[in-house]
Amino acid sequence: MASARGMTSNADDGRGRPLHRSFVLHGFILAMLVIYAAPIIGVILTSVMTNSEIAARGVWHIPESAALQNFADVWNDTPTPRYLVNSFMVTIPATFLSVLGGVMLGYVFSQFKFPFAELLFLVVIAGMFFPPQAMLIPLFRMFNSPMEIFGFQVLPALYDTVYPMILIHMSIGLAITTLLMRNFMSALPSGLREAAIVDGAGEWSVLFRIIVPLSLPALAVLATLQFTWIWNDFLWPLVLTRSEEAKTIMAGISALQGQYNVAWANQAAMAVIASIPTIVIFIAFQRYFIAGLTMGSVKE
Amino acid sequence: MTRGSRISLFLMAAGPLAFFAIFVLWPLAQSMWYSVTKWNGLSDPVFIGLDNFARALSDPNFIRSFENTAIWLVVAVTVPTIVGLLLAVLLDRPLRGSRLYKSAFYLPITLSLVVVGQVWTWIYQPDWGLINSVLTAVGLEDMTRAWLGDPDTALIAVILAWSWQQTALALILYLAALTTVPQDLIEAAAIDGANARQQFTRIIVPLLRPASVVVITLAVINTLKGFDIVFVLTKGGPFHMSSNLAMFMYEETFFKYRLGYGAAIATALFLLAIIVVVVYFRQARASERLYG
Numbered sequence: 001m002a003s004a005r006g007m008t009s010n011a012d013d014g015r016g017r018p019l020h021r022s023f024v025l026h027g028f029i030l031a032m033l034v035i036y037a038a039p040i041i042g043v044i045l046t047s048v049m050t051n052s053e054i055a056a057r058g059v060w061h062i063p064e065s066a067a068l069q070n071f072a073d074v075w076n077d078t079p080t081p082r083y084l085v086n087s088f089m090v091t092i093p094a095t096f097l098s099v100l101g102g103v104m105l106g107y108v109f110s111q112f113k114f115p116f117a118e119l120l121f122l123v124v125i126a127g128m129f130f131p132p133q134a135m136l137i138p139l140f141r142m143f144n145s146p147m148e149i150f151g152f153q154v155l156p157a158l159y160d161t162v163y164p165m166i167l168i169h170m171s172i173g174l175a176i177t178t179l180l181m182r183n184f185m186s187a188l189p190s191g192l193r194e195a196a197i198v199d200g201a202g203e204w205s206v207l208f209r210i211i212v213p214l215s216l217p218a219l220a221v222l223a224t225l226q227f228t229w230i231w232n233d234f235l236w237p238l239v240l241t242r243s244e245e246a247k248t249i250m251a252g253i254s255a256l257q258g259q260y261n262v263a264w265a266n267q268a269a270m271a272v273i274a275s276i277p278t279i280v281i282f283i284a285f286q287r288y289f290i291a292g293l294t295m296g297s298v299k300e
Numbered sequence: 301m302t303r304g305s306r307i308s309l310f311l312m313a314a315g316p317l318a319f320f321a322i323f324v325l326w327p328l329a330q331s332m333w334y335s336v337t338k339w340n341g342l343s344d345p346v347f348i349g350l351d352n353f354a355r356a357l358s359d360p361n362f363i364r365s366f367e368n369t370a371i372w373l374v375v376a377v378t379v380p381t382i383v384g385l386l387l388a389v390l391l392d393r394p395l396r397g398s399r400l401y402k403s404a405f406y407l408p409i410t411l412s413l414v415v416v417g418q419v420w421t422w423i424y425q426p427d428w429g430l431i432n433s434v435l436t437a438v439g440l441e442d443m444t445r446a447w448l449g450d451p452d453t454a455l456i457a458v459i460l461a462w463s464w465q466q467t468a469l470a471l472i473l474y475l476a477a478l479t480t481v482p483q484d485l486i487e488a489a490a491i492d493g494a495n496a497r498q499q500f501t502r503i504i505v506p507l508l509r510p511a512s513v514v515v516i517t518l519a520v521i522n523t524l525k526g527f528d529i530v531f532v533l534t535k536g537g538p539f540h541m542s543s544n545l546a547m548f549m550y551e552e553t554f555f556k557y558r559l560g561y562g563a564a565i566a567t568a569l570f571l572l573a574i575i576v577v578v579v580y581f582r583q584a585r586a587s588e589r590l591y592g
Contacts, residue, residue, distance in 0.1 A: 029390055029401065032383070036404050036468070038430055042422035058428025101316030108313040120317070122581075127324055129577045131525045133549050134570035137334060137563050138327035141341075171323035174316055203308035232412030234528040239554070250414045254532060257418070271418045275411055282410040290472055 046268035047071070054264050070269035079244040080270060083252035087231055087277075089162045090248055094169035095226040099219060101170065102177020107207045109178065110185035111193055121182065127175030132235055139168060140239055160246045165237060169230045177222050180292070184218040185211060221292035224285040228278045249274045328570070334563035341559045352564035362565070364540045365548035369523065372459050372544055376519040379463045381512060384470025389504060391471075392478045402475070408468040417532030420461035424448050424533075448534050454542035462529045466522060470515045477511035478504075510584075517580045524573050545569050 046059045048066045074080050109121050143164040147155035158164045188211065196206045212219070237251035247255065253270055282289055335352055337345035356362040387405070391398050408416065423430045424447040432444040447457045481504060489499050505512075527546035530536055536543030536551060543551070545565060553562030 025390055029387070032387055033401060033404055035464070036408065039419040039422050039464075040407065042430060043419050046422065054428065058433060059422065060428065060430065060433050101319065104312040105316050108309055112309060123325075124317070124320055126574075126577050127320065129521050129573050129580075130324065130328065131521075131546065131566070131569045131573050133525070133527070133546050133566040134331050134573075135324060135327035136331075136549075136566060137553060137559055138330035139323065142327070167319070167323055171319045174320050178316075197305070203305050203312065207312070228410060232414070234412065234414045234531070238531070250412050253414055253418070257532070267418060268422075271415045275415050278410045278412075279407070282406070286406070290476060 043268045043271055046264055047272050049265050051263055051265050059264070070265045071273065074266050074269045074273065078256060078266070078270070079247070079252060080249070080273060082244060083247055083249040084273070086162055086246060087248040087250070090165045090169065090237075091227055091230045094166045094173065094230050095223055097166070097170040098173030098177050098226055099222045101174045102179075102181045102222065103207070103212060103215070103219075105174065105178040106181025106185050107203075107211060109182040121178070125175050125179045127172055128179070130172070132172070135168075136235075136239060139164070143240060159240060160242050162241075162246055162248075164240045165233075165248070168236055169226075169233065173226050173230070176225065180218055180222055181215065184215055188214055217288070217291075220285060220288040224281055224289045225292040227281055228289070231278050331563045331566050331570070334560055335567040336564075337560040339560040339563075340557050345560060348560070352561050353568075355561065356564060356568070361540045361543070362548060365536070365543040365545050368455055368542065369544045371455065372462075372523050372526065373520060375459050375463060376466065376523045377516050380467040380470035380519050381515055384467050384515065385474050385505075385508070385512075387467075388471050388474035388478060389500065392475055405468050405471050408465045409472065411465070413462075413465065413528035414532050416461060416465050417529050420457075420464070420533065421448075423461075424457055448542075449538060451538050451541040454534050454538060458530055458533050458542045461533060462522075462526060466519055469518065473511055473515050473518075474508060477508050481507050513580065513583045517576060517583075520576050521573060524569055524576070 042059055045061075045063060046054065047070055048068065049059065049063045050065075050067070050069070053064055105124065109117060144157055144159045146153045146157050192210055192214075193206050196210055197203075201209070232250065233248075234250045234254065237246075237248040238254065241247045241251060244252075253267070253274055256270065257267060334345055336347060336349060338348045338351070339345035391401055391405075411419070421429075426432060426444070426446040426449070429447070431447060435441065435444045445453065447453045485503060485507075486499055489503055494502065523544075525546060526544055527550060530542060530544055530547040531550070534542045536547040540548070546569065549562050549565040549569065552558045552565065
């Protein structure tokens with residue numbers, strides 16, 4: 001990251017920059033800090049207040065008693081634990097599978113030339129830009145009916161289970177994972193594969209024994225990004241689930257918003273709970289996360 | 301290459317590509333077919349040519365949603381770019397506490413838009429929301445209103461909540477790009493007498509052009525996809541005043557069961573996205589040539 005390198009410092013500071021200008025700049029930063037911190041502080045304050053306190057005094061004050069009661073209530077009286085389990089059941093396999101697919105495609109696209117390779121690659125990575133709305137109706141229909149191949153039912157209708165979300169996120173995720181893995185693997189020293197092949201290794205063992213262990217930074221980037229995006233997704237669970245048994249946490253929040261319209265404190269507690277996994281991932285893997293955002297978008 | 305190698309590679313590529321074809325490309329193609337049909341989801345789709353598209357052009361709710369998307373795009377290409385860039389340049393120096401500042405700005409991008417929507421309810425809430433509280437405190441009670449329920453302010457309120465997260469994303473991308481700006485270039489300019497503003501407009505902004513292309517592209521794409529925040533905050537209301545194309549598509553499809561019409565709107569969104577992709581790839585190519 002841009003760890004304090006003092007990009008413009010030598011020109012500005014110490015050269016007698018007018019004081020008022022410095023005020024304006026710091027004022028701007030401060031104003032932005034308030035805009036960024038205020039709503040989050042509001043939610044956190046609310047999550048430890050009682051509903052009667054909110055009704056009487058609003059939320060913009062120091063809580064009378066910082067209580068974790070709302071968290072206990074949300075945990076015990078709403079399907080929040082179930083929602084969280086569902087979110088993990090979608091996010092972990094979909095993240096893993098999309099990264100695995102990206103590793104395989106990235107290897108093929110980075111190491112070999114074959115007819116239409118360039119075109120295929122472009123089609124896959126263009127998937128990053130497809131609005132999900134453009135796939136929404138057919139996928140909704142697909143998962144509402146049993147899956148048949150040549151007239152034989154191979155799968156029951158998967159609507160209102162977590163599986164459609166896994167399949168969809170894994171498939172759409174291939175766009176970014178393939179892009180990053182191809183770019184990363186193209187930059188590895190050439191000849192790694194040839195040497196191993198000469199020694200009698202097959203393609204699968206070249207990929208998983210040699211290339212993948214060298215690609216760990218790229219894998220960390222992708223896992224972090226994919227986890228965050230899939231965890232935070234709302235549209236697919238909204239469309240593809242109906243019951244509490246299948247809803248993810250984001251769909252659950254939205255559903256409860258309608259039901260408990262007044263229970264602000266509980267809503268706030270739920271929003272905090274729902275955000276913890278991605279915040280933890282972000283703090284733990286911040287470096288990879290930011291590298292991923294830049295790599296994924298900057299390099300073609 | 302040996303025969304075994306070929307088979308392995310074919311399987312390696314065919315597996316993931318099959319998933320991509322079944323769950324991305326095939327549905328995309330089906331959407332295009334549905335967009336030229338009349339279909340309520342129960343009976344079979346009936347081919348009606350381009351009627352859905354003609355109907356959209358005379359549907360005031362579509363036109364409203366389209367205009368709102370256009371307004372949204374204007375904000376999307378300006379606010380995150382300008383605010384994000386300024387903030388990044390200001391934070392990219394030894395400022396006391398800049399690490400802490402940065403964390404405050406990073407946090408929003410880890411949040412789901414569902415949560416962002418909730419978070420902004422705390423700002424807009426009519427009784428005790430932050431804006432109305434502040435207005436009341438400074439004696440401007442006349443200006444308080446239900447920001448999300450008022451037809452005059454609903455759209456801009458939704459767009460601002462969305463921009464809050466998008467600007468944080470722009471900030472991160474710009475901060476990362478700033479690490480690639482060669483230090484000696486700026487020092488040389490400073491020695492030649494360039495002041496801070498000149499350094500900013502003549503050196504930093506042009507060098508960050510590739511990052512700007514990315515920031516703007518992401519903002520445009522996220523605008524087209526933008527559904528979550530509208531759904532959570534207003535569901536497009538009141539009276540479609542804060543609806544956009546993604547929300548309108550959902551409404552027609554899942555509230556009104558006009559699946560053919562919904563597919564037509566989805567196809568329009570897809571075509572808009574494709575335009576963005578083409579422009580982006582050309583820009584990316586151009587800047588790669590420029591900056592090696």
